Amino acid sequence: MLNLNEFLAYGEEGYNLVPVWKNIKKTQISPISIYEALANKSYSYLFELSEKHEDKYRATYSIVGLPCHQRIEIKDYSIKVFDENNTPTYITDIPPLDALRQILASYRVPKIDQLPNYAGGLFGYFGFETTRLIEPKLQANTRKKTLIDLPDILQIVSQELIVVDHRNDLIYVIVHAKPTESQNFADANLRINQIISELEKIPYQQQANFSPSTTTDRTTWFKDMESHFPQLDFQMAVNKIKEYIKAGDAMQVVLSQSMSRPLKANAIQLYQALTSMTNTPYCYLMNVEDSHVVGASPEMMVSLHQNKLISHPMAGTRHRGMNQQEDDALKAELLADNKEIAEHIMLVDLARNDIGRVAKTGSVTVNNLLSVEYFSHVMHIVSEVSGEKMDGIDEIDVISSTFPAGTLSGAPKIRALEIIHELEPYGRGVYGGCLGYITWNGDINLAITIRTGLLHQGQLYVQAGAGIIDASRAEREWQETIEKNSMMMHAAYQAEQFSL
Numbered sequence: 001m002l003n004l005n006e007f008l009a010y011g012e013e014g015y016n017l018v019p020v021w022k023n024i025k026k027t028q029i030s031p032i033s034i035y036e037a038l039a040n041k042s043y044s045y046l047f048e049l050s051e052k053h054e055d056k057y058r059a060t061y062s063i064v065g066l067p068c069h070q071r072i073e074i075k076d077y078s079i080k081v082f083d084e085n086n087t088p089t090y091i092t093d094i095p096p097l098d099a100l101r102q103i104l105a106s107y108r109v110p111k112i113d114q115l116p117n118y119a120g121g122l123f124g125y126f127g128f129e130t131t132r133l134i135e136p137k138l139q140a141n142t143r144k145k146t147l148i149d150l151p152d153i154l155q156i157v158s159q160e161l162i163v164v165d166h167r168n169d170l171i172y173v174i175v176h177a178k179p180t181e182s183q184n185f186a187d188a189n190l191r192i193n194q195i196i197s198e199l200e201k202i203p204y205q206q207q208a209n210f211s212p213s214t215t216t217d218r219t220t221w222f223k224d225m226e227s228h229f230p231q232l233d234f235q236m237a238v239n240k241i242k243e244y245i246k247a248g249d250a251m252q253v254v255l256s257q258s259m260s261r262p263l264k265a266n267a268i269q270l271y272q273a274l275t276s277m278t279n280t281p282y283c284y285l286m287n288v289e290d291s292h293v294v295g296a297s298p299e300m301m302v303s304l305h306q307n308k309l310i311s312h313p314m315a316g317t318r319h320r321g322m323n324q325q326e327d328d329a330l331k332a333e334l335l336a337d338n339k340e341i342a343e344h345i346m347l348v349d350l351a352r353n354d355i356g357r358v359a360k361t362g363s364v365t366v367n368n369l370l371s372v373e374y375f376s377h378v379m380h381i382v383s384e385v386s387g388e389k390m391d392g393i394d395e396i397d398v399i400s401s402t403f404p405a406g407t408l409s410g411a412p413k414i415r416a417l418e419i420i421h422e423l424e425p426y427g428r429g430v431y432g433g434c435l436g437y438i439t440w441n442g443d444i445n446l447a448i449t450i451r452t453g454l455l456h457q458g459q460l461y462v463q464a465g466a467g468i469i470d471a472s473r474a475e476r477e478w479q480e481t482i483e484k485n486s487m488m489m490h491a492a493y494q495a496e497q498f499s500l
Contacts, residue, residue: 001021001022001023002018002019002020002021002112004182004185007020007177007179007185008179008182008185009179010110010179011178011179011180013110014108015108015109015110015179016106016107016108016109016178016179017107017108017109017159017176017177017178017179017440018109018110018176018177018178018179019109019110019112019115019119019120019174019175019176020174020175020176020177020185020188020189020192021115021119021172021173021174021175021192022172022173022189022192022193022196023170023171023172023173024170024171024173024196024199025169025170025171026164026165026166026169026170026171027171027204028204029199029202029204030205031046031048031062031064031164032046032268032271032272032275032285033202033205034062034064034162034164034199034202035064035268035285036268037198037199037201037202038064038066038162038195038198038199038202039064039065039066039067039162039287040268040287041067041287042067042069042287042288042289043067043068043069043071043156043287043288043289044064044065044066044067044068044156044286044287045063045064045065045123045124045156045158045284045285045286045287046062046063046064046065046271046283046284046285046286047062047063047065047123047282047283047284047436047437048061048062048063048275048282048283048284049061049062049063049281049282049445050279050280050281050282050283051281052281052373056279056374057279057280057281058166059166060165060166060167061116061118061163061164061165061166062163062164062166063118063123063161063162063163063164063437064161064162064163064164065123065156065158065160065161066160066161066162066195067287068084068156068157068158068159068160069082069083069084069085069086070082070083070084070156070157070159071124071154071155071156071157072099072100072103072122072124072153072154072155072157073088073151073153073154074096074099074100074133074151074152074153074154075151075152075153076129076132076143076152077095077096077133078090079091079092079096079099081099081103095133096133096153097133097134097396097400100153100155100396101394101396104122104395104396104438104440104442107121107157107440109121109176109440109441111440111441115172115174116163116165116172117305117439117443118163118437118439118443118445119161119163119172119174119439120158120159120161120174120176120439120440121158121437121438121439121440122155122156122157122158122437122438123155123156123158123286123436123437123438124153124154124155124156124286124435125153125154125286125293125430125433125434125435125449126152126153126399126403126433126434126435126446127146127150127151127152127153127154127428127429127430127433128404128408128427128428128429128430128431128432128433129143129144129146129152129427129428129429130152130153130403130404130433131403131404131417132152133152133153134400134403135414135417137414137418138414138417138418138421141418141421143427144421144424144426144427145426145427146426146427146428146429147228147258147260147426147429147461148291148429148454148456148461150288150291150429150430154288155438158437159175159176160174160175160176160191160195161174162174162195162199171199173192173195173196173199174192175188175189175191175192175195176188222489222493224261224262225259225260225261225489226259226260226261227257227258227259228257228258228259228260228425228426229256229257229258229424229425229426231478233425234255234257234474234477234478234481235474235475235477235478236474237255237423237424238255238468238472238474238477238478239474240423241253241255241419241423241468241472242468242470242472244419245468245469245470246470249415249419250410250411250412250415250416250419251346251410251411251412251469252343252346252410252411252416252467252468252469253409253410253416253419253420253467253468254407254408254409254410254416254420254432254465254466254467254468255420255423255424255465255466255468255477256420256424256428256431256432256463256464256465256466256481257424257463257464257465257478257481258426258428258431258461258462258463259461259462259463259485259489260459260460260461260462261459261460262458262459262460263455263458263459263460263492263495263496264458264496264499265492265495265496265498265499266455266499267285267287267292267294267455268285269495269498269499270292270294270453270455270460270491270492270495271283271285271294272495272498273491273492273494273495273498274294274295274296274453274487274488274491274495275296276494277376277377277487277490277491277494278296278375278376278377278451278487278491279375279376280296280297280298280375280451281297281298281300281447282295282296282297282298282300282435282436282447283295283296283297284296284297284435284447286435290456290457291454291455291456291457292454292455292456293430293435293449293452293453293454294452294453294454294455295435295447295449295450295451295452295453296451296452296487297435297447297448297449297450297451297452298314298373298375298380298450298451299312299314299405299407299447299448299450300312300445300446300447300448301402301403301404301405301434301446301447301448302355302398302399302402302434302444302446303443303444303445303446304389304395304398304442304443304444304445305443305445306443307388307389308386308387308388308389309355309358309359309386309387309388309389309398310384310385310386311351311354311355311384311385311386311402311405312382312383312384312385313344313347313348313350313351313382313383313385313405313406313407314373314380314381314382314407315340315343315344315347315380315381315407315467316334316337316340316341316343316344316380316381317334317378317379317380317381318330318331318333318334318378318379319377319378319379320374320375320376320377320378320379327374327379330379331372331379334372334379334381335370335372335381339469339471340381341370341381343467343469344370344381344383346411347406347407347411348366348369348383348385349411350406350411350413351383351385351402351405351406352364352366352385354401354402354406355385355386355387355401355402356387357401358387358389358390358393358397358398358401358402359387359388359389359390360387360388360389360390360391363387363388364385364386364387365385365386365387366383366384366385367383367384367385367386368382368383368384369383370383371383377487394442395438395442395443395444398444399434399444399446403433403434404417404432404433404434404448405432405434405448407448407467408432408448408450408465409432410467410468428463429454430449430452430454431449431450431452431454431463432448432449432450432463432465433448433449434446434447434448434449435447435449435452450464450484451484451487451488452488453488453491453492460492462485462488462489462492463485464480464481464482464484464485465481465484466478466480466481466484
């Protein structure tokens, strides 16, 4: 814990914002219960991180961002910065990502070793249309309409948060304050005590029991799904991509489709259902006024910690077996599939190139090439690409270099993005971008927004893609997008049944 003298000393050292905190012992109250009781309003979030232990991901940190109107919204080339009173200021004289860089630099916050790595900073998403702000060749394209009218980039300035440290059985309650006078320190501690008091009032609830549904039930429910890229049009687009590939324009293009249907359940119920049936490194729920982003992503786009860059390209999939013997057989089949291996190696090379643009020369390495990771329903081929950040490179440079992931675009990346813009009927919005945090000190941890739903005014939108290559069969690629959406739709079905 920080004392008053330490707090004021940070101000004398030039810092303009300081985290004040208290620890309490972790209880049996679940992070989603904490979120529901204390944070379930606009511009709040729950972000749960897990690390692999043997063949299973185990929770490390659950971060509850309390509601905060301070945020940055970027849409096309329009930049709005909202203050704590929800009043916007418009920035028009510099490019959007440079504006974001300047805003980050304006917060001078000390790194305190007693706190978790993420103890405040920016939290939010970079939607797929961020590509137009990064790649000059794409700026000539008119921004495509998205199905839901949200900012292309939304970043919450997170200054009040609760961090559950599962490894050390602690809960950190963190409130930031300006180190200019002692009253600010007193106010921060008063707010912390209020939050702790509210935490102690949360009743213990057993985890919701989502009973298995029958295939017949799910099939009937799925029939009400509306595709926003009809099957015939999608298959024609697949064939068009194959023509581009034969002409030498691209090696692979990831083509996606969005589907939607009404959902008689809320975002918290959807999150509970989704997280009860999957085991992934990232789970998240973000409240954006009348929309909620809910997801369980298996794939990191990029992380940066202590100058180490990491990316986890993931491509190549099989369903899980019924037992260990079946799992072993399916794993062997996957690793013997030349098409899957060739696609994965291509995407590893793309990740090496992306990381290499912001890493020190000679530092980029590929670790655990072609390893197989097991998730609740599927197994994937995963590799790790890492490097040491180059001097003079900041977090916005890292995001710009690695965005979007090659597994969501294709190769060569820029030409694949041009083809996606030409053929997909709508902008992708949140899907296919990334979501996560940027710390005050420039560390980042960003998940690719796949296996993610957008709940908007009682309608659930899901999206998935298929990597199109020369050997692709159009009908099979359509079916792959259906299969990739099945986990989210299964969770939606379960949430709806639970809410009745």
